[in-house]
Amino acid sequence: MRDWSFIRRLAWRDSRKNRGRLVLFMSSxxxxxxxxxAINSxxxxxxxxIDEQAASLLGADLVVSGNRPVSEALDSILATLPGEEASKLELFSMAYFPQIEHSQFIRLQGLVGNFPFYGQLKTAPADARKQLTEGNYALVDxxxxxxxxVKTGDSIRLGSQDFLIAGELLNDFASANVAAGFAPPVYISQENMEATGLITAGSLVNYNYYYKLPKDYDIAQWxxxxxxxxRNESLRLQTVQGQKENLSDAFSGLNSFLNLVALVSLLLGCIGVASSVLIYVKTKIPSIAVLRCLGMKGSDIFWVYLLQIRTIGGIGVILGVILGTVVQLALPQLFQDFLPLEVTTEISWKAIAEGAVIGMVITMLFALVPLLPxxxxxxLRILRASFEDDVQARDWVQWGVFGAIGLSLLAFLWYLTRDFVSGLMFTLGLAFSFLLLFAVARLIIWGVKRFFPRQWSFVFRQGLANLFRPNNQTVTLLVSIGLGTAILTTLFIVQGLLLSNVQEMDAGNQPNVILYGIEKEQMAGLEQLTAEFEMPIVQQVPIVTMRxxxxxxxxxxxxxxxTTRQAERWAFNREIRVTFRDTLDGFEEVLDGIFPRPRASSGDSIYVSLEEGFAESMHVKVGDELSFNxxxxxxxxxxxxIRKVDFTKMRTRFFxxxxxxxxxxxxxFQVLVTKSPNPETTSAYRTAVVRKFANVSVVDLSSILDALSDILKKISYVIQFMAIFSILTGFLVLISSLLLSKLQRIKESVLLRTLGASSKQLLKITATEYALLGSLAAATGIIIALVSSWLLATFQLELTYYAPWSAIGIIFVLVVALIVIIGLLNNREVLRKSPLEVLRRES
Incomplete structure (x- = not known):
């Protein structure tokens, strides 16, 4: 019978000298x-x-929205709903502020009724909302x-009507945060919308109808x-439950990214545990052999070291749980610019329990791999100088542990993604990545041994030989640091591609100002005004709306x-805006058919040209009939x-x-596209247009691009912040692995020094070994990053790909430098003290 009391005492005594090392490798x-x-919390x-605030975010129990008013038939259906009703008209337009002589592209919203029914339209002063129904008053962002x-009491001109600013608008409902960067919201009463003269044939108006229903009303069934x-009338119905589902779906990508960060960090930490335990066990082989000579069973010795690992691992898990709980307090602040709701910070005991259980299970499974041997x-190991493993029959228990690791990862991913197929694909992808890195590492070890340069200098040969000697770090570093470098570099390249593609949209001679809502008779005056500002007319396009x-x-x-219809609803239900011309604009290419198709006479057939994506969605081809109203x-x-259209250029594009x-x-209505040389000219031109043509909207594309660029930069910051978990874990793996192999390297260095090697030679040998290790790890990670970022950019994001070689070079140098510095620090005692003193201290 196993003596557990003796095993616990032996585990405690054996750990006294190496407790610091155990704490170090468990820190990973x-x-x-x-x-x-943190992420699960x-x-x-x-x-x-989302569940608690969905109603206040939507503002009503039911919302009907679309780009046209409801028909009489649908209005009669809505009239049967019990409860309270409100509505809002929303359109993008221009506003002019006489006090500061400034014009601004805004998101104008006309309210009628007591909307929002849930939540509150916050203003300063608090009662400013009431003034909207008392005359020509407005609320401004x-x-x-x-x-x-601009101050409360100043005036704002909307179209042909002047309004007094009743107060400041502190929040907005059912509007994109992105638009706020270049089109601040302005609220007026809906009855004053008509007086502005902004709702014309060319206006892009969104109609919203809100309903507050009795609590017992079955809105889902309705x-x-x-x-x-x-839907057949191109109107959308949204409920509170639908709002919850939409918000959950909207953040599913964010959740997937965060979960992936957590998983990679956890796996890197587990690799650190496995490699560190392996090295720790190898340093204990003489002690284990002595215990075996004294008659102790191998299984009992196994429990001694498992108890050590389990204890320190439990402490590491507890510290990780505490740190994660603290970090989760900062995450809502990190994501506040991208969330339409306020995320509260409460301790999530469910996340804590999951982290503790998953951490202990995964940690112990990875630790068992090196512990089982x-x-x-x-x-007889006490008499052998070789550190090669004993030749034994295949250990099926160890293979069972490998299987348990795979199944636990699959179960973990299945739990995170709530989808078995996704979890399986993630597991297979991770397995492939690790196997690839492992294979590269083994190939490098084999290649160095097979083609060892025996004629090179002693220092270089000694450093190179350390890549395949006992306790070498080649596999550990290539897997851990290679994967960490790959993640960081991939994220860096992709964020750079996103930012550069936005910036290139405003490069060179790209137009950056669009005027729309122009009446036909106003075009001559706008052409003259544009010429006065010495701005070119890039495009002048007529637009006709139809269905x-x-x-x-x-x-x-x-x-x-x-039921056999293949045409997609979005294509045939939309209000279509078309133009008419007989020439291509230089950013279009005819894929099939003839453009233009000439007509023999005024009564001949009319042939139209379709954009390829629209034609695919409609499931039509050249020669098919299309009917319009x-x-x-x-x-x-x-x-x-059928045409191929380049939508990345700042021109008007038509299906x-x-x-x-x-x-x-x-x-x-007409659209005019022009190019402004600088923001000052844009501001002056926009103000002049609004003064003379109040119904015309001027869109400054540069401000939109600036807003998008700012958002992308914030997203990049968030990605980098979250990637730090993976990178720091990878570096902890590096540090712990190098420090735990310190004894082996010190003994070799002491032996070399005893044989006459100088301190300078020892430094060169160590620097050579770790420079090679760092170079191989960083190069492997960067190659993986180049491939993965190219696949993401080409097939997922459809971006023009390029590699920022200078930045990649900096990443490479930093990784290599860090590894070399840590390696040199390991040997500082050998250089400062006598060989005998070092051996006595480390024995």
């Missing part, structure tokens, strides 16, 4: 557990806040007012029965009833050509182009 698991607990708090020193009819160590009524010989109603006038056309001499007399 702390960051992994910390990342897991944040995710659980976020989900709880606080950030804009502070930026341009939506299920009516949704199809509303202890059972097979022979007493599709049928295609391929069937009406839209018939297609909606056809052009603002009350039916029109039958045929597909004459459908009509030939000339067809739509010239149809109700239309």
């Amino acid at each position: 698991i702390i960051l992994g557990i910390a990342a897991l607990v 944040f995710n659980y708090n976020l989900q709880r806040d 606080r950030g804009f007012m502070e930026q341009f020193q 939506v299920d029965s009516q949704e199809e009819e509303f 202890i059972r097979r160590i022979s007493p 599709m009524t049928g295609w391929q010989g069937k009406t839209k109603a018939e297609w909606l009833e056809d 052009v603002q009350g006038m039916p029109l039958t056309t045929y597909v004459g050509s 459908i182009i009509f030939p000339e001499k067809v739509l010239e007399n149809a109700p239309q």
Whole structure:
């Protein structure tokens, strides 16, 4: 029977000398557990806040929204709903502030009713909202007012109407945070919207209808029965439950990224545990052999060291849980610019329990891999100089541990993703990555041994030989630091590609100002005004709005009833904006058909050109029939050509182009595209346009690009912050692995010094070994990063790929330098003290 009391005492006594080393290598698991607990706590708090704040974010029990008013038939259906009703019109337009002589592109919103029903439209002063119904008053975004020193009581001109600013708007409802960067919100009453003159044929208006329903009303059943009819009219129904699901879906990508960071950090920590335990066990082989000679069973010795690892591992898990709980307090601040709700910070006991259980299980499984061979160590090891493993039969228990590691990772990923297939793919991907890095490391070791340069200098040969000697760090460093470097470099390259693609959109002669909502008779005056500012007219485009009524010989109603329909709803339900011309604009390419398709006479067939993506969504080809309603006038056309369009250029782009001499007399509005040389000219030009043509909207694309660039920079900062978990864990693995192999390297250095090697030679040997290790690890990681970033940029993000070689070179040098510095610090005692003193201290 096993004497557990003796095993515990022996484990305690044996650990006294090496306790610091055990704490060091277990520190690599702390960051992994910390990342897991922090991220899961944040995710659980976020989900709880979504559930609690969904109603106040939506502002109502039911929202009906679209780019046109509800029809009489749908209005009669909505009239049957019990409860309270409100509505909001929203459009992008221009505002002019006479006090500061400044114009601004804004998001104008006209309210009627007691919206929001849940939550509060916060203003300063608090009662400013009431004034909207008392006359020509407006609420203006606080950030804009502070930026341009506009005060409550100043005036704002919206279209042809002047309003007094009743107060500052402190929050906004159901609007994108991104738009706030270049189009601050302005609220007025809906009854004053008509007086502004901004709602014309070319206005891009969004209509929102809000309903507060009794608590016992089954809104889900009503939506299920009516949704199809509303969708057929291009109207969207949204409920509080749908808002919860949409928010959860919107943050699913964020959750996946955070979970991946936690997983990588945890796995790197586990690799550090496995490699460190392996080295620790090898340093204990003489002691184990002595215990075996004294009659102690191999299984009992195994329990001695397992108890040590389990105890220190438990302490590491507890510290990781504490650190993760502290870190999760900072995550809501980190993501506050990207979240439409306030995330509270509460201790998540569920996340803590998950982190503790998963941490202990994963840590012990990885530690068992190097611990299990202890059972097979022979007493004869005390007489052997070789550190090669004993030749034994295959250990099926060890293979069982490998299987348990794979199954536990699969179960862990399945739990995180809530999808077995995704968990399986993640597990296989991780296994492939680790096996690839391991194979590269083994190949390097084999290559160095096979093609060892025996004619080179002694210092270089000695450093190179350390790559395959006992206790070498080649595999450990290539896997841990290689993977960490790969993650950091991949994130760095992708963020650089995103930022550069945004910046290139405003490069060179790209137009940066677009004017829309122009009436036909206003174009001559705008051309003259643009010429006065010495700005070129890049494009002058007429736009006609219409709706599709049928295609391929069937009406839209018939297609909606056809279960074999392949056309996508977004394509045929939308209000289509088309133009007419007989030339390509230089950023288009005809893929099929003829453009333009000439007409023999005015009564001949009309051939239109479709963008390739739109044609695929409609499932039509050259020669197919398309029917339209052009603002009350039916029109039958045929597909004459299909075009490829470059949407990355700052030009107007159209899914459908009509030939000339067809739509010239149809109700239309104009768009003018120009190029401003600097922000000052843009501001002056925009103000002049608004003064003379109040209905025309001027979009400054440079401000939009600046806002997008700022957002991308913030996202990059968040990604880098989260990647630090993985990178620091990888470096901890490096530090712990190098320090735990200190004894072996010191003995070799002492032997070399005893044989006459100088301190300078020892430094060169150590520097050579760790420079080679660092170079191989960093190079392998960078190669993986180049491949993975190219795949992401080309196939996922569809970005123009390039590699920032200077930055990559800096990353390479930093990784190598860190490894060399740590390696040299390991040998400082050999250089400062006598060989005998060092041996006595380390024995």
